[in-house]
Amino acid sequence: MSHSTFTRQRPAMILAACVAVGTVLIRGHAFWLDNAIAVGIFGLMALSVGLAYGQAGILSMATAAFASVGAFGSAIITTRYGLSPWWGLVPALLIPPLLAYPLARAVTRLSPLPLSIATLLLSGLFEIAIREGGDFTGGYIGLSGIPPLLDGAQPMFLLVWTAVLVAIVLYANLMGSTVGRAINTARHDPLRATADGVDVPHLLAGTFAVSASIAGVAGWLYAHHMSYVGPDSLTTQVSISVLLMAVVGGAGTLLGPLLGTAVLMLLTLYLPAAESHGMVYGAILLAVLLLAPGGILGTRWRQRVRRPPAPGASGDAASRSHAPGAAR
């Protein structure tokens, strides 16, 4: 098994190639540019879920809440205090982990289920806090007139997907390192990880904090792209949607969450009514969980076709399917 940079960053290179091709194809098409930006932003949130759930085993339903923190944090300092939107990146990157780490440490000694519920509760609390935030968060009305980061859809598209690429590179570095292995061990068997010298609660909470940071950046991009953010922008429903996207694409893989986001979001473009989105998403999730629980990229499809399972070719560290419950 080669652990070289080339192998480890193969997903990033594949993504870069796709983005390059995409840039050329959709140049000038406002509709597709807009959708591509949306896929990128929600894809980042799905990546956040992938890191928290796929690698650390924390089924977080607070992704949109952390994104809200990034979105509102940046919106507030740009609309209220007139700072440049680029400064907004700072609260978006730093505040979510400060909230995520203590939460995970406080609840982490429980079985994974109560932690998920805790993230659900946190998400609910955030929604209420935003709604009751009065002038500070814009209350029911929200904050509008948020300045854009860049002029025009094309530059924004490039910014968003550059952010995604950076996230993938860092993610791949993490999972291809000793710490990344420890995270996977801690998810699968905390006792084994402890015997490897791992401080399990600290490591898992730290991973959760990093995933919150990624969600915060997504929120930052969202606020400056939409130029408006309100209590109904990044709700618990959004958290659930991106969770579904990550699982469908393959929560344990690097590119899986992005693929899932693209598939589900583009699918909804062709759906007749907004009301039926839930049914489609839910049905696809169920189909995936029943047939290919590792998600699109996380299932060894060739093994499913062949009768006797092939000897595990572990592939390279970056794209190995560590999806929870992945088929062998």
Add this chain to the structure above:
Amino acid sequence: MSIDVKRLSVRFGGVVALDDVSVRVDPGRIVTVIGPNGSGKSTLFNSITGLVPVTEGTVHIDSEDVTAVSAHRRIAQGLARTFQTPRFDPRVSVEEAVLCGFFPVSSAGIVASMFRPPAVGAQERAFEREGTAILADFGLEDLRHAALGELPMGLVRLVEVARAVANRPRYLLLDEPAAGLTRAEQMLLASEIRRVARSGVGVLLVEHNFGMVRELSDHAVVLDRGRLLAEGHPDDLMRDAAFVSTYLGSSHARHAATMNEESTHGAQ
């Protein structure tokens, strides 16, 4: 420089699992803890590794009192352990499993690993080289890409030991490593353990299999119902009638007594 367990007592809810037990493991020696089921072997093992809280007594590693130190920190301080039933993710490859053992000596945190500055990159490459070397030492290089779930138990045990010694611990604690192994696998494991001990690692073994005990260690500690019954060289223990009747059964005790008589007569 040793693992020093002094007057250890462990009680949970009315059960006295260990009562005033003292053990010492010096570097390069192989100490075995033996005794019937329920004698407190596993409790002793888990008290040293930090998974079971201690009621009385102390545990020192290299003169440092670790009685209150958490399990994962003791590993970082030079202890390594295996499990009675190997714990592993069957999808993980042999190579990856051994690489997991380097965590205690890794200086990178989550953020540093993400950004992978040159120092981290160099450390990761060093781990890969050392990992390859360890695989070679244990004769596992050909299996490096095999998934653990496909290997026979004997090899899985071996991988677990390789994982444990990856970070060059000063002490290695093995919990019934011979259980479930074929004779050939036991011999292989025993020779690897001897090799590890020769390199200066202090080994503590919990073992049922007296044959393995005699082969491997020169000092055995016998527990019975939480107390220290006897200790000494396994060959001497074989001749101690009290030990033999407790552990091996009374017919063996008579045999041991006969052996003692003959050697006494022989000397006359």
Add this chain to the structure above:
Amino acid sequence: MIIELIEFLLRGVLLGSIYGMLAFPVSLLYATTDSVDLGVGAYAVVAAAVAMRLGGPAGIALGLLAAVAASLVVGTLSARIRGHRGRHADPLVVVLATFGVAVILESLVLTAFGKDPMVRQAFDESWQWLGIRISPQGAINVAVALALLAALYAWLYRSAWGRDMRACAASGLAAVLAGIPVGRIALMTYVMGGLLAGIAGVLILYTTGVSYSAGLHLTISGFGAAALFGLQSPLRGFAGGLVIGMVQALSAGYLASGWASAMPLMFTLLVLASGRANVAGVAGGRA
């Protein structure tokens, strides 16, 4: 002042009995199968929506039937998913599946019944007792909840199926070895959960009403109530529901209205953080 406080507390009890009813399915399922059905809120909403649309006792009956059907689907799916995974089962995958169904149900209700809130009132006036206002609907809620609690316990401790359920709760492996049809018991637990949630949903319809998106909030409330005093027992779940109901009623009375709905969430969060809902033992070697 005191009258007001008592009114709030009573309102809390009435509200809490609904949360307690939602807690029954959560704790029952968790005790029996170590899993959680995140669709309980959705079952309640489905029952309420059907009862609303069709009206009258027939509507209620059909609403309950719909809830039971939904939970049957979820139970079957969970069994299939758990069957696949076997020893490598990731409990969260099953939870995700229940989530998936909840999302589908919510979308179904939205599509079929629209997004307007649904509410029915059976009683026009409140009763008065010593100067304290009590809503008759609330009294019915409490009565039904207590009746269900009694029925649940009668079932668990007096019937054969109930005994089997308790056996599964004590030890799944032992139950299998004893020849108990664990799969069927699990399915039955899901279905009972659906029925209980459906009843709660209908009662909520006649109390404060529901909208298509209320499912998630109800599920959280049910889980919070169940988890407050330990996930294992429906009785404790009911007590938990009462506590959360009172917390909510008191904060609605004394705090700005927006924050009132935050109180139960924060309360449950604090309880979870304090580790009381912990069910996993200390990981350790064989002692």
